[in-house]
Each structure stands twice: as structure tokens, then as C-alpha cells.
Amino acid sequence: MQTIELPESAVLRVFDGKEDIKKIAEDTVSQQIAENGGKIPQERDFIKWVENALEYFVPEEDKEELIPLKEPQRLTCEQWAQYTPYENKLELFDGQALADLRERENMIIALLYNIGLEHFIKILPQESKTILYELLQEQSGGRYDLVNIVSATMKKMIKYFDGDVKRINHALKVHGFAKSIGKLENIPEDKLRILEVGAILHDIGIKESERKYSSSAGKYQEIEGPPVARDILQEFSLNEEFTDRVCHLIGNHHTYSKIDDVDFQILVEADFLVNIFEDSMTQEQIESIKQKYFKTNTGLCFLNSMYCK
Numbered sequence: 001m002q003t004i005e006l007p008e009s010a011v012l013r014v015f016d017g018k019e020d021i022k023k024i025a026e027d028t029v030s031q032q033i034a035e036n037g038g039k040i041p042q043e044r045d046f047i048k049w050v051e052n053a054l055e056y057f058v059p060e061e062d063k064e065e066l067i068p069l070k071e072p073q074r075l076t077c078e079q080w081a082q083y084t085p086y087e088n089k090l091e092l093f094d095g096q097a098l099a100d101l102r103e104r105e106n107m108i109i110a111l112l113y114n115i116g117l118e119h120f121i122k123i124l125p126q127e128s129k130t131i132l133y134e135l136l137q138e139q140s141g142g143r144y145d146l147v148n149i150v151s152a153t154m155k156k157m158i159k160y161f162d163g164d165v166k167r168i169n170h171a172l173k174v175h176g177f178a179k180s181i182g183k184l185e186n187i188p189e190d191k192l193r194i195l196e197v198g199a200i201l202h203d204i205g206i207k208e209s210e211r212k213y214s215s216s217a218g219k220y221q222e223i224e225g226p227p228v229a230r231d232i233l234q235e236f237s238l239n240e241e242f243t244d245r246v247c248h249l250i251g252n253h254h255t256y257s258k259i260d261d262v263d264f265q266i267l268v269e270a271d272f273l274v275n276i277f278e279d280s281m282t283q284e285q286i287e288s289i290k291q292k293y294f295k296t297n298t299g300l301c302f303l304n305s306m307y308c309k
Helices: 019-035 043-054 087-092 095-114 118-138 149-161 165-184 189-200 206-213 218-236 240-252 262-278 283-293 297-307
Strands: none
Touching: 149 165, 149 189, 149 218, 165 189, 165 262, 165 297, 189 240, 189 262, 206 218, 218 240, 240 262, 262 283, 262 297, 283 297
8 A cells, every 4th residue: 555645745645546446447537538539638637637537436335435544634834835826815724624625636646546647646736726726716705715714804903903902902802792692693604704704894994094084983984994894805705795794884883773684783782892891881871872772682681791780
């Protein structure tokens, strides 16, 4: 038994060369050759061609399954950067997303090995950039885009505020309450992602407000926040609907008459839960806010437990 390693890569998943499995692999490749006029495609197209062959490569139920010699290991960022066109977006992908994409590539390597075409493995690093880019494009707007978008946005928010610990902490606290309320209220996962990103960036317009108007008033934040948020989010290749909704929350989060859905409602409640403490509001003010603006059971529970003793 052998293992095949690409330079500086993690251990790859390579399968044994049992004759029955090898025969299945050869048959599928022969079928692909026949469909290509009896010729193997040019090297630059070969990996994509083998990937197509895998669509037909399903071992029969009575055949022994492919047995991994070793489980795939998670790549480091530096290693993964060799193979993906998303070098500057590595923080968006969690371990499972990496493993899912690696699995497809490892199957290609296994097939090449089992049909005796090891010499093609050497071209995989440069070819896989194209393949993985296409796979990621297929998932546009799906799990691969949103896996760690919250953490990536948080990182950008912290860098944007550049040492302004007060505002960084405010954003983190609002996010914490918003996420907890959203989960406990069982809002849909896609809406929760929007809520979390909106909470992190809800006051992102404050720097531009102070620069342009010498004021941090809410009305100026609502004007200046969405353009800054779009600039922060644009490199994540999010779908337009996601970004537009986040910017809607940011651009209206002080205009309570515009609350139009549960994500907006929860953001307002989370912001108040933090502002009540930070602004040292009176009990009379708290009671007024409670009556006017709190709607969710979880938000009311938090408010009562913290401030209405």
C-alpha cells in the first residue's frame, strides 16, 4: 500500500488498488475516452475530465467499498492557499467546508492512482485552482459563503474601528445579545446570519458621521453606515439580497417605526439592552422603552432580569 503526497500538503486520502475497484475505475475512464473520440484530453483539461469521469464512478453494492488508508487531515491556511483561488478569504471556510472540497480532490487523486496514471498527479496543484473555484461558484450564496461570515465581519469591524475599544465592545455586546435572542426565538438560519452581521456593523457609520458632521447622532449613522458596510462586505461575494438586508438594518436601526421583521426587531432590542447600561438610563426610561419597543419573549426576559428588578 502506498500514500501519495503533494509537495507540502497534508496527508491525502488514497485508496488501495484492489483489482475489482481498479476495473471499475478503468471502465469509467474507458467510457470517457470513448466519448472523447478515443483520445485523452490535453493535460490542461485532464483533471476536469477525470472529475467528469467520477460522476459515473459508483461502485456496485456487492463490491467492496473504497477503503481509505488514512483519513484526510485538515490543511493549514498556508497549505490550502496553494490550491484555492480564495487565498484572501480563508477565514470564511470552516474545517468541514475544507474537508468537503478536499474530499472531491482526493477522489480524483485516488482514481488517477488506481488506473496507473500517477504522472498526472503532478499537474493537480495548478489545475485544482480552477476546479475549486468552479465548485465554490456552484455554491454561491450557500453554505460556503456564509460558514464564517460572522467571524470575518467581526474581524473587519475591529480593524475598521482601529483601537476604539469602546465602540468595538459595544458592537460585540450587541452582537452577543442579538445572536442569543435570535437563537432562542428560533428564527431561520439565513435570517440569523443577516441579524448577526447587521448587529456587528450596526454603528459602522459612526466614524464617517463624526468626520463629516462632527456628530455621532443616529440619523447621521443611518446615512453613512450602509456605504461603509457595503465596502466591508463586498469582497465576500455575498448575494445581493443578503447585503441589501444588512444595509437596510444599518440604515434604519434608529428609526423604530420602520421595524418590518423579526431580525430588525431583535437588533433594536439588543441595542437597547446594551445602551441602557452604557447610557445609565433611569428606571422610568427603561419602563418606557420596554413598553414601546420590546416584543420578543427572550428580549423581554433579558430586559426584566437585567434592569427591572
